[in-house]
Structure formats: C-alpha cells, structure tokens
Amino acid sequence: MSRLTTFSSPFLLGFDDIERVLDRVSKAANDGYPPYNIERLSADPGRGDVLRITLAVAGFTRDQLEITLEESQLVIRGRQSEDDSGRQFLHRGIAARQFQRTFVLAEGIEIKTAELKDGLLSIDLVRPEPERIVRKIDITARD
Incomplete structure (x- = not known):
C-alpha cells in the first residue's frame, strides 16, 4: 500500500526531493541545542x-565551530573537548558539548558572511529576487 501525501497530487511533478527534505527537517527540529533565531x-x-x-x-x-554548505544544506557544527588536565571541579554544571544544526536552503540562497561575537554566531544569507521567466512552447502538428 502506498502512502498518500500532499506531494502525491498528479499536478505536482518532480517534488519528491521536497518531501524527503521535509521529513529530514521534521526529525531534526526536535533538538533544542543550541538555541537560535x-x-x-x-x-x-x-x-x-x-x-x-x-x-x-x-x-x-x-576554531571549535565549523560551517559547511553540503548540497543545499547549511550545516553548523561545534566541537568542544573535555580537556580537564590539572583541573579539579567542586561542581561541574558546564559540560563540554558537541552539536550539529542543519538548515535546508532554497535554491539560489547565498551565504554572505559569518561572524562570532559575544557568544553569538551570526550567519547572513541573501535570497535574490527570482527572475520571472515566461517561455512559449511551440506546438508541432502530426497527422
């Protein structure tokens, strides 16, 4: 039995990839670290x-942060090491963490800048205005 989805309409051709991206995004959305705007x-x-x-x-x-563009995904990774050489904690409430946060980008979005300041990593993206293209398709007659 096949699964019916929004993209199963016969009028939506070639949108299979979008459905897979939406599934991937919905699974990754449950992770709340690090918080973002x-x-x-x-x-x-x-x-x-x-x-x-x-x-x-x-x-x-x-140096502990990495930003990559993998196909149409912006991937931000953070890696901290547990280097406790010579340190004796009476209480440890700040753990060294690792994270990966992924954002799926629409076609044409460009990464402009990335800046780390005061514990905030800001990444600026530009979404260009799409060109409106109208193309006439010739119809051939076959008898």
Whole structure:
C-alpha cells in the first residue's frame, strides 16, 4: 500500500526531493541545542531579502565551530573537548558539548558572511529576487 501525501497530487511533478527534505527537517527540529533565531533584515535594494541566523554558542571558540554548505544544506557544527588536565571541579554544571544544526536552503540562497561575537554566531544569507521567466512552447502538428 502506498502512502498518500500532499506531494502525491498528479499536478505536482518532480517534488519528491521536497518531501524527503521535509521529513529530514521534521526529525531534526526536535533538538533544542543550541538555541537560535532567524530574522529578516532590511532588503538590499535590487538584491532581495537578507536573512540572519543567530546561534547562541557561548563557550565555543572560532576554531571549535565549523560551517559547511553540503548540497543545499547549511550545516553548523561545534566541537568542544573535555580537556580537564590539572583541573579539579567542586561542581561541574558546564559540560563540554558537541552539536550539529542543519538548515535546508532554497535554491539560489547565498551565504554572505559569518561572524562570532559575544557568544553569538551570526550567519547572513541573501535570497535574490527570482527572475520571472515566461517561455512559449511551440506546438508541432502530426497527422
């Protein structure tokens, strides 16, 4: 028995990948660390929307953070090591953590900048205005 979904409509052709992306995103959305914001900044004239992703990464240095673009996914990883050489904790409430946060980007979105300041990692993205393309398709007659 096949599963019926929103993208099963015969009028939506070639959207199989979107369904897989939505499944992947819904599974990753349950992880709440690190907390993040996504905001729309004022648009650059003629360039489209500017989006900013801000992650709270207090305790991470620039060398412990990695940002990669893997196909259409923006992947942010943080790795801290448990280097306790010579340290004796009376209470340990701050654990060295690792994380991976993934954002699926629409086609055409460009990464503009990434900045780490005061424990906040900000990544600016530009979503260009799409070109409106109208193309006429010739019809051939066969007898």
